[in-house]
Amino acid sequence: MDALTEALLAGVDAEKIEEISLPDTYLAAHLRIDDLTMFDGIQDRDVRKSLHVDHVPMPVLAPDEVVVAVMASSINYNTVWSATFQPVPTFDFLRRLGREGGHAARHDLPHHVVGSDASGVIVRVGAGVRNWRPGDHVVVSCVQVDDQEPATHADGMLGVGQRIWGYETNFGGLAHYTVVRASQLLAKPAHLTWEESAGILLTAATSYRMLVSDNGARIKQGDIVLIWGATGGLGAFAVQLVKNAGGIPVGVVSSEEKADILRSLGCDVVINRSEIGLGGDDALTPERTIEMGKRLGRAIRAAVGEDPHVVFDFIGQATFGISVFVVRRGGTVVTCGSSTGYQHQFDNRYLWMNLKRIVGSHAANLQEQWELNRLVRLGRLSPVLSKVYPLAEVAEAARLVQLNRHIGKVGVLCLAPEEGLGVTDPEKRAALGVERLNPLRAAGRNAPFEPAKSQERAA
Structure with missing residues (x-):
């Protein structure tokens, strides 16, 4: 353990942090360029084989950046x-x-430190940093923008220079330290632990922009919102945002176990897609898409009496044609991803004639993220953390997500030696109640971290 880490964990005063030298290297989850062809000809691209946890060099700091000790x-x-x-x-x-030169050249390395939350x-x-100082507790936005680009000042997500930190840049958050721009920082909600606050910003802000922002669907009181994958990170926050806005969330899940979990989040209507014949291995023909849309539409109308105003879709190829079909006349389908495939097919007649x-929608600009973080600080939005791993087991955590065997968010402890640390407003935490703050874990389905059983891995 380096001297700075020891001092931080011992609770050193903020003014003394700068007196302690940064380490020359730090522990980080990273990829190696030498592994690029390791999955050629292999169907199961098991992330446990490509994610490494080892020391990497500490980068030089640019004038508009900060170094964050990642808890x-x-x-x-x-x-x-x-x-x-x-x-x-x-x-x-x-x-x-890296081709942009200057400080950007630091990112072009034979290793890539990943992770887009911290x-x-x-x-x-x-x-050049004015509003932050050593000792501040922060959460990190995944969005890096070029503040010298005109489009950024209308909406940071419209700038050509906008990138996702830890994915399109180096020095990501699954590490003991990270280097980020000052314009990525927001104050950590004081009533949350390190791991709770680290599992919110990327997914919750994405859901906020999709549903609440003027750049998204702009939901309002009474809107019926169909949410695919409603027990995932995006979906579980979407359910809460719809409820906060006075809307009616309709969540779609794949099993009765997930249906129970979704009810614990307060979702008004829960649809188990296997019970109405959605999904399966049959080819997604135009005819079958419309048939599944009719089945889903009947189920929604039986529950709430109307078609949805908005459909929240990040599933992509497997659901998008159904989404376009099932949303009401004049309604909106909002999409931020395509986890089942990028080539979407839908019957355009149902779009243009209705x-x-x-x-x-993609991520969120800093103002949208600030608004989202405010809801968290006010206790209006709860974390959806389900399981927590140590950094040494980050590959197992990523594999869980790769196989869709998780619910909500999967957390990773970096410098924090155990769960439950980082709370600086215990009174507010007690007033809100631990069960309300951890609805997925309070349901008893996901206990705090236990070391994963060893599994065979290919050499």
């Missing part, structure tokens, strides 16, 4: 994409970023 992080699906080198190797992103303590600030809209 906790979480697994997002972009880490699975990175570790499978699909749909494109992320080293391509790093090479392209909570922790600032330990260094660059010469004046429906498709809205593409």
Whole structure:
């Protein structure tokens, strides 16, 4: 353990942090460029074979950046994409970023430190940083933008220079330290632990932009919102946001176990897709898509009497045609991803003749993230953490997400030696109640971390 880590865990005063030297190297979950072809000809791209946890060099700090000692992080699906080198190797992103020169050249390395969520303590600030100082407790936004690009000042997500940190950049959050821009920082909610706060910002802010923001569906009181994958990280936050807005969430899940979990989140209507014949291995023909849309529509109308105003879709190929069919006349399908495939097929007659809209959405700008983080700080939005792993077991955590064997968010302890640390407002935490803060874990389905049983891995 390096001296700075020891001091932080011992609770050193904020003013003394800068007196302790940064380590030359730090422990990080990373990919290696030498492994790019390791999955050629292999169907199961097991992320446990490509994710390494070892020491990497500490990068030089740019004037607009800070170094954060990462207490906790979480697994997002972009880490699975990175570790499978699909749909494109992320080293391509790093090479392209490096060609910009200057401090950007640091990112083009033979290793890629991944991870797009983090909570922790600032330990260094660059010469151009004004609003943050060592000792501040922060959560990190996944979005890096170019503040010298005009489009960024209308909406940070519209800038050509916008990138997702830890996926399209290096020095990500699944590590003991990370280097991020000051414009990525928000204050950590004081009533949450490190691991709870580290599992919120990416997915919850994405859901916020999709549903609440002027850049998304702009849901309102009484709106019926169909949510695919409603017990996942995106979906579980979507359920809460719809409830907060006075809407009616209709969650779709794949099993009765997940249906019970969804009810514990307060979802008004829960549809088990296996019970109404959705899914399966049959080819997704146009005819079958419409038939499944009719089945789903009947189930929704039986429950709430109307078709949905909005459909929240990140599943992609397997659901998108159904989403376009089932949303009401004049309704909106909002999409932020395609976990089952990017090539979507839908019957355009149901779109144009019924004046429906498709809205593409990606992550969230800093203002949207601030608004989302405010809801968390007010206790209006709860973490959806289900399981926590130590950094040494990050590959197992990523594999769990890769196989869709998780619910909510999977957390990773980095410098934090155990769960439950980082709370600086225990009174508010007690007032809100631990069960409300941890609805998925309070249901008794996911106990705190236990070391994973050893599994055979290919050499």
